[in-house]
Amino acid sequence: MKINIHATVSSNSIRYFEYVRANYEGLCSRAISLKYYAYCLDHSSWHYLSRQSVVDEAVQLEFGRGSMGHAKSIDTAISRFVPGEINVISDTDVTMLMQDWDRVVMDLLTGSDALGVVGTPYEGIDGFSTGETRYQSYKNKPSATWMAFSPEYDFSRLSVLPDKEEFLLIDTPALSDLYQLPIGFFLLKDVGWQIPSYLNDNQIPYLALDIVKPTAPEAKALRGCNPYHDEFQMNGAPFLAHQRGSMKHRFRIDPLSVDFYDACDSYLGNPAWSVHPGAADRLRAKGQDLVNLAKQPFRALRDAIKS
Incomplete structure (x- = not known):
């Protein structure tokens, strides 16, 4: 049995993908075959990855960026799950932290007492990114950031498309239990908001x-x-970490990304497989910074005119 890893990639997240692919390989047991599928949201990422050995298949999409494009990419990946094998939906800006993670996932998702899904939950209420607002994502259940799916269950009818214009009022104990939100709160219908109900309806x-x-x-x-x-643990041991924001934070160039990957590499003993930005990446970043700097006076003038 193989583990098939499906990731959404754009031109800004190519280095992220290269890192996480090296990371998956570097910490796996080598006893289980891994295959990689990149769902490319723009031509430049597809043009690059379709010619690289880091992926088994690069799929060209035309969905564009943003949460809708990402969600459509995930739906495409779900429709292409390999039957009879484990499939993983993975953001590119995650880092595996547990040695032999593939054996752990295999043990959890196969056999007579197999789980259907192992995944990362959203941050709780009153967290750094969630705040105290009554408008929240569901809690304590797997999210589309990173999910491993068992071959023992059917996920073919799962869709993760967002519906950000609508909110679901949590007004019954049943809804409160399903989405793990207090009565009186509103469920944000962000990417993957259907996951709790799909798991519940299909037991x-x-x-x-x-x-x-x-x-x-x-x-x-x-x-x-x-x-x-975010750091995610299993029985008190770090299993996975998530930087977030790979679409806007440049890999190991922007301070938030440097902070995250330096910490992960340090925890993992500064592995030889680690990926770093090249001279071309840094030169491109410098060019972007100069362009943004040149635009500042015009943005200030535009804002003054608007006000």
């Missing part, structure tokens, strides 16, 4: 990893890092 057992912020005393891999990041 699919799941495991949501424990989310630990870098500011928490339990943090190990990301201790002391920016609270923008």
Whole structure:
């Protein structure tokens, strides 16, 4: 049995993908075959990855960026799950932290007592990114950031398309239990908001990893890092970390990304497989910075005119 990894990639996240692919390979047991599928949201990422050995298949999409493009990419990946094998939906800006993670996933998702899904949950209410607002994503259940799917269950009818213009009022104990939100709150219908109901309706057992912020005393891999990041643990041991924002933060160039990957590499013993930006990446970033700097006076004038 193989583990098939499906990731959405854009031109800004190519280096992220190269890192996470090296990371998956570097920490796997080598006993289980891994295959990689890149769902490319623009021509430049497809043109590059379709000619590289880091992917088994690069799929060219025309969905564009943003949450809708990302969600459509995930729906495409789900429709292409390999039957009889484990399939993983993975953001590009995650980092595996557990050695032999593939054996752990295989043990959890196969056999007579197999779980249907193992995944990362959203941050709780009153967190760094969630705040105290009554408009929240669901809690304590797997999300589309990183999800591993068992071949023992059918996910072919799962769609993760967002509906950001509408909110679901949590007004019954049943809805409160399903989405793990207090009565009186509103469910944000962001990417993957259908996951809790799909798991419930199809009686699919799941495991949501424990989310630990870098500011928490339990943090190990990301201790002391920016609270923008997330560490996910399994039985108290770091399993996975998530930077977030790969579409806008340049890989290991922007401070938030440097903070995250330096911490992950340090926790993993500064592995030889680690990926770093090249001279061309840094030169491109310098050019972007100069363009943004040149635009500042015009933006200030535009804002003054608007006001």
